Amino acid sequence: MNDNFEPKIVAIFCYWCTTQAAELAGTSRMTYAPNVKIVKTMCTGRVDPQFILWAFRNGADGVIVSGCHPPSDCHYEDGNFKWFRKYVLLSKTLEQAGIDPKRLRQEWISASEADKLKKVITEFTEEIRALGPLKHPIREGGD
Amino acid sequence: MKEITISPLTRLEGHGKIEIFLNDSGNVDKAYLVIDELRGFENFCRGRPSEDMPQITQRICGVCPTAHHTASVKALDSLYDVKPTHTARLIRELMYNLFMVEDHALHFYILAGPDIIVGPKAPKEERNVVGIIKKVGIETASYIIKTRKSVRDMMQYIGGKTVHPVFGLPGGVAKALKPEDKEKLQELAKAAKEFSIKTLETFKNVVLKNKDIFDLFMNEAYRHETYYMGLVNSKNQDEFYDGPIRVVDPKGNEYAKFPVEEYEKHLAEHVEPWTFVRFTYLRNVGWKGFVDGKDSGIISVAPLARLNVSDSMATPLADHAFGEFYDTVGEKPAHYTLMNHWARVIEILYAAERIEEIVKNEELYGKNIRNIPEKVNEKRTGYGVVEAPRGTLIHKYVTDERGIMKDLDLIVATQNNAARMSLSIERAAKYFIKGDQVEEGLLNMVEMAYRAYDPCLACATHELTGMHIFDLNIRNNKGEIIKTSVIGN
Amino acid sequence: MGKPKVGFYWFASCGGCEESQVDIADKLIDVVNAVDIAIWPVALDFKDSDLEKLEDGELVACFLNGAITNSEHRKIAELFRKKSKYVIAYGACSYMGGIPGLEVSKDKESLIERVYLKGDIVVNPDKVVPVQEFKEDGVRIEIPEIYERPYSLDEVIDVDFYVPGCPPTPNVFLDAVNTLLSGKIPEKGYVFGSRKSLCNECPLNKTKPEKVLVKEFKRPHEVILDPEKCYLAQGVICLGPVTRGGCDALCIKGGMPCTGCFGPLEGIKDYGAKAISYIASILDSKDLDEIRKTLEKIPDPLGTFYRYSLPRSLFYQKSVGDKK
């Protein structure tokens, strides 16, 4: 069906853990799908659900947010938990609004887990490819 | 034949309209009450928590939100099998009767007033609020406005908001009254009672003492022999807040008396392709089309119906007025549609007297205002009913075990009246419009036929967008508009 | 020159907005004296021919309430835009889509079936449903094209100002009228009401602890709230923090939490998402499973956080004002 469909994916990573993992993946020359574009925040606690809707609205077929492993890796006490709570409530809302919650993925990837980062990105890209392009009125917002 | 054409006229859409079709001889052939839009409360309430229904469903109508709010919260009481505390029930009833006073008053003075007080045949530009003020004088006018405001302010104090109140919760209400409120409330009760007595007098002066208008009220054009439906208390007296639903036949004999839980057994809805409104009728009598009489399931609700299903009124002054009413009309049930206006002012009096009783009751000021609901009942279904100003209003909810809405059914007042309203319009039209002589005053008399029901189209069409005005179009045999008029309800 | 001409009109609305306008009661007279109400269907007879007769821009302001749900609404809205200097979206439906706006997340077909074929007490053996155009020996009745979903006013025409609320409180209405009369015209897109959220004026805000951390969120019917203490701090979802003030905290005074009818403050792109953000963040748990379980108990996030604003949300809003 979507043979030539290339998913657009936004990855919001915290600086301390997952961004470092992404840099390590780079220095280790681990190749992964180019579909994923990284946007960094200092902490996943900074991630506002508005960002996720904004991403979908502007053409994302999937969004990953990844931060430091709970319970204690977060460099700001519990930013990772703050994000996780938003994520749970937001996923349910997405579902109610008719957007497959699988399109929003939540991960914990520590600074040293470049291999996990590669795995997650590859997996998720394929998952979204299988789901196909996001079809929802949220798209019509695109100006 | 000569055509009367008032054109060009770009017709207003997006709200209800009455279509009257003339035959070759220019007489009325058919008349239709058309409601033309979709909203979808049945649809989008699904999946919402049932406790939100009192606040969501009242958005059907900003004119009678209290009716929907109360029917809804009663449906929740039944869904959770929880009785409101005595204090809570009193607070709800107080709120409800205050609402009845202001809503009936609004209709009598502002909406129907132009016809009754200013006069049906008075020039159109005078048949409005301004005309009324001229007629009754600025003092009376501001007195009416002030009283209505003081009532609505009290409603805000009790319910949080006047338009779209928030106080209703299963098992009670959100807010208790304070003992120090008593004084305020008693003053208000007194004012309301005076107001209602004055209003009844006003009615007598402008209608009973004015032969033309009285004759119009008793005009055959406005008479239909249908069934009547309304809530009654244990003594078969007019009741707004609670009680069994009583139906009397055109002769006034009790046809049925049932709790709201059984409404599906007794009521049915008929669908027409040319309107979005569903026509309620008596299931066991059946749908015979737009005709009246004992064999037609068409029913009528609203003030006149409520009086017709009652043996008496529960309060002294109202009961006296009740006697007066039937002596004057000379039949029970009274079948003259315009008598709704009289019935309405009698109900204002009744509501005021109820308010007086309630505010005297010490328990009204109690602290115990909530019973916490445990869990939804076995059937996971809740039924709520009230008498909206415009007639019987039923809410039925079906939920899951957590009380999340799976389905709801709403039977609203104007819908119950819709069939008879269509009758009234067609009959009045046939009566007044002859040989396409469509004279302004006569036309208004057609409008009066339906205005008497105080129809709320927002309610009637809860599936639909609310609308408060509609066109009246008269079309010749070619279907072309030869006359149009806009009616504010 | 004469008094400024203004107009009022309703689209898909419940009439509450009109009530709120009438509820300024005694002050109504002053308003009536200050302006020349050219169009006001609730009180005055009106046809849109009257509207067409006006010069372009002849109306200084028009207050339009209700959502846009069909082609005729759109036509009239566009007409008002042409005739008015300032178009004011009045009330939650016109401003954000309102409660009937929740319909956007549902499909129309299921509704027709539910109402006319599967209605609980409907008797309809011939499966009759309302039709766009009804024809029968000489009789022809048309119904306008109904849109797939309700739209907020600024999705169909350019809107200058907004008066929030379901319905707006008489005070906000007066504020809007007086501001415009005073000639101190606010910047385009201005929303009347407070510049700050409800908490700022809420009588209970002082009882709110500095750190509001909630173990679980209870549904309003499950608890008896202490009317003297911040409801949010008592574990009931209150949208006061994310909702524009100016409503005099009526619901709060009525013993119930805020449900957000005044909508968001400036700079918030999506009301519901912001609500989700702070509600979730103050949940006091550092156990992933517990977090899932607790938030599962909020049965209807979409209906709770977008009750009045779904058509205007990032999910559905058509014309995005946030173009880069």
Next chain:
Amino acid sequence: MENRIGVYICHCGTNIAGKVDVEKVREYASHLKNVVIARTYMFMCSEPGQEMIIKDIKEYGLNRIVVAACTETLHGHTFREAAKKGGLNPYLVQMVSIREFDSWVTENKEEATEKAKSLIRAGVYRVNYHRPVETTTYPVNSNVLIVGAGIAGITAALVLADSGKHVYLVEKQGFIGGNMAKFDKTFPTLDCASCILTPKMSAVKNNPNITLYTYSDVEKIDGFIGNFDVTINRRPRYVREDLCIGCLSCIENCVYKEPKFISEFDEGIGKRKPVYVSFPQAIPLVPVIDPETCIQFRTGKCVQTCLKGCPTKAIDFSMKEEKVNVKVGAIIATTGFKVFDASRDSKYGYGKLPNVFTTIQMERMLNSAGPTGGEIRLQDGSVPKEVAIINCVGSRNENFNAYCSRVCCMIGLKHAHMIKDRIGADVTIFYTDIRANGKGYEEFYRKIMLEGVNFVRGEVASIIPSENNRLTIIFEDTLLSRVRKKEVDMVILNVGLEPHDDWEDVRKVLNLTCTKEGWLMEKHPKLAPVTSLSDGRFIAGAAQFPKDIPDTVAQAEAAAAEAMSLVDRGVVESEPNVISIDENKCSGCKMCISVCPFNAITYNEEKNIAEVNIGLCKGCGACNAVCPSGAISQNNYTDDELFAEIMGVLRE
């Protein structure tokens, strides 16, 4: 004034240009809104590269800079400085990683080029919203905290102290020296460990610039780079350091005539009394009383001969925990390692079979100051004739530690030599590969081979007891790929190195990042090998990863230098990513206060608004995410910046 953006795309030699068609990307970028000039350059981080930016700022009146190169972590500072030199606020620069996040991780050239375009587009959209960020500078406290007094900590402490910095050296154990203090000789030179270490230890003791806290833990660190506020918890050793003269007569006079409790320092092969020092030259030479074993503490009814025997009455059973607060500008973590617990791998029978030892136990056995006085003995006191050394115990093994512990091979060779040398026993080393990659290491390996040590490339399957307390090793000879047996008297397990069990707590207290095994993470393996990801905190020694003494000492000196450059600089910039609250928008709803992990925000009752203390704000932005009034914005991560960036990576 409208934005004038300069975009600079780095080739990074072929690192970027090899994958990304930089010219195409430059061309694309030059057409983006507000972009005035777009250039490419071989090495943007080089002097000429930076000069290019500085020149353009003046020439083209640029007020926004986008650099597409490596990562902000790496060169963010470099380009902010360049912008500063050009007269721009440094935070009007946006770095876009088209190397780590693109050219290095994307296979296909077209795809890499397309990705670079979208990343740069995002950077350009974003930079439009950048606002100048004014950071304040704070004076830096010149003291340094060093956590862990092994050879790494000691070295760093001395370097700093000698340069006049005051050092607070905190050691968990009762005595400094760490693991090295346990060793006998060091490879490959075979000079004795204590000969190297003891002088350094006493230097620590005697240096007035070093305050030593042994038997202590770092409990809490507040503040930020340059101005740390450290709380140290001193556990009671029940012998008062201010009174004790180190005569050790308390140990003499202890009611226990003979040592009868397992000595942790001797790795279980030696005994100690309840009151003890780790070894005769221990620093500080102040005994520790172990309440677990001391009669006075267990029963409360001891005759307290130790106290009676103490000339200065330094023994104080009533000593309590003591909190010390110190202020420092920099922190060095040298928390070291622990050896692999061989009993976790049951096939070796460690802890069950007699005469199965670990290399660290062997160190004690070989140590002339150790429990056996340097004599190699079996449990029954006899001298072993055949000894096996088994390498890679707990290392290079997916079930335990996948990594190579780096030092074990050399330790094994050292032990083989010393055993042969001392008792002439026949020694066999079971190895996987011999790794001798250091100065003089390979030569050492050769030497040992020539000494006649047997080398078997073998995978041990199990060790089982055989007649007269001998041990049979069953193993696969991976050269002959045959299963073979070998009988010996003694087995030495060459155990690998691991992070301490409490690494997570340490990481949290010091706010550092660790690998999944628990080794401390460096900011960059090559560019900043002893700098942690957290400002003002440095790392050295085996806490970062297993390494031998030369490397450890080298790192320690490097860390000392890094710390010195920080404290000598005298000033630091405040956290740039702090938040600000617009009081005209703030509604006083307190949601931000509820989510701030650092209590940096407080409620102003009379103004009914929230106020931030940026000194306490660490810039996580959680409050920005919740603020329902849109009143809070985090520097460099404002809503507008992030919305723009997200839109940018997705579309035009």
